[in-house]
Amino acid sequence: MSDVVVSPGFEKPEERLLLSLARPTVPVEDGPALRELLASHPRFDWAFFHDQAIRHRVTSIVARNIEIHGLPYPSAALRESFRANWIYNRQRNNALCEEADQILAGLHGAGIRPMVRKGQYLARALYPEPGLRPMSDLDLMVRENDIGAISSILRELGYAQGRVAPSLRTMQPLTRFDEIYWKMNASSQPPFVRLTSDQFVQAFVVDLRQGILEPASNRSVDVSEWFDRAVLVDPRLGMYAPGVEDFLIDICVHLHREATTLTAIEGRKDLWLLRFIDMLLLFGQEQLSPNSLAARTLHYGVAAEVGYALALFTQLYEHPGAAETLRALPAVSAEFLNQYGALDGEPAQWSADFRTRLFDNYRFLEPTATAKLVP
Structure with a gap:
């Protein structure tokens, strides 16, 4: 996945570092730039960074990449916290598997x-x-x-x-x-x-x-x-x-449902960086055909949901396969990208754009309607 880079537009160093380290594989050549990012921001907010990693369910990936690239933690306590989450997820996943x-x-x-x-x-x-x-x-x-x-x-x-x-x-x-x-x-x-x-x-x-x-x-x-x-x-x-194209369609439709339904918003699980990392890995599969993905999306009538997921994805990461698929689908309006509550019968518009909402811990307070769908 060396062809995957973080999209520009995120001003906070904590957000840029999180997006970079949440990639399952971070190229060796990215290491110096990541160390420079930390060195050039002596007031780097590690508490915010840690909190966002937990909220977006990417703590284990981030911990592994910090270790691989030898990035410095500000304290032993923070290092232990990241590693503890990594070890916990490993043990939990073993039991689940x-x-x-x-x-x-x-x-x-x-x-x-x-x-x-x-x-x-x-x-x-x-x-x-x-x-x-x-x-x-x-x-x-x-x-x-x-x-x-x-x-x-x-x-x-x-x-x-x-x-x-x-x-x-x-x-x-x-x-x-x-x-x-x-x-x-x-x-x-x-x-x-x-x-x-x-x-x-x-x-x-x-x-x-x-x-x-x-x-x-x-x-x-x-x-x-x-x-x-x-x-x-x-x-x-x-x-x-499912085959990789079908899998991606399922992932994208699920992402749209979670990002826009009131139940998910109230449960604070509407926007997880983890879901975009899943998409990143699926787009990295050699057998994936962007043309087939677009054709199946149109065939199944889910261009709106898949287009929504891809439009948000491309605001985070630049990936040629995702961009090619998105171009082959009908354009998604800014109004649709900012809409939530439609499946609940209570359509409304967010007051902030996606990039702002992604790292806003209190976005769940904005909707005034009550969830009507099952979780």
Whole structure:
């Protein structure tokens, strides 16, 4: 990824350094410029830098790159904090991967072939090491007619549908209203959860999704072709992942949904630098064809969502594949890029642009409407 550079326009040295070090691979030749950036800013705000790394879920990647390039920390305490997060994510991901392997093996044995989405595949296959990419749950794309069988297997493995209580010690079962509301407002199933005594995890969560667009969009995407194009990742487990273009479409649609829905904004997970790093890695795959990505995006009718994600991505990183794909899609207006709440039926415009919002810890206070979609 030596052809990837941070886009100009970020004035704060803390923001420029974070964007640079969040890249999974930072070229050796970038080292002197990064050291000069720190040396030329004696008032560099390490507290802000650390806080933003945590909020954007890139602390482990940043810690690894700081170590590789020998950049100086201002204190041993800060170095220990970055490294502790890196080690924690490594241990947590190991436990999550072991659990995922057990589930996938059970599904494979039953002749069921889901596709692994998001972190579980990305952390293992694309990041320099699995512990660099934080994971929350096991995300699976499933055929609708397999949901019943998958649900039965998960229950046999000790899972139940519901939410984890704030104490992380008990489960809160779904009410009948919750179940009906979920079916009407989501293209996924209510989460399957299994509590565990593992100190790094506490609760295993499985998310089953049968579509990439929510019912509120009044559109749907037939992903049956995705299963035909799926790539076998691990024959032992029968682990499949979407082809790279399909994977990127899924990632982009998810990014748009999280960045614009009130539930995600209220939960302070609307804008994570981590999601753009996922895109960066997928664009780095040799088998990716920008022309095919653009053609499939248009075919599935998700040019607005993919264009949104790419337009924001290109404000962070300059990448030829992303730029080529974006040029092949209909132009995305500034109004659309600043819109949120449309899927909730409460469309509104942000008062600040994307680059300003990205590092604003209090942007969640701006919306006045109440979230209507399930998390």
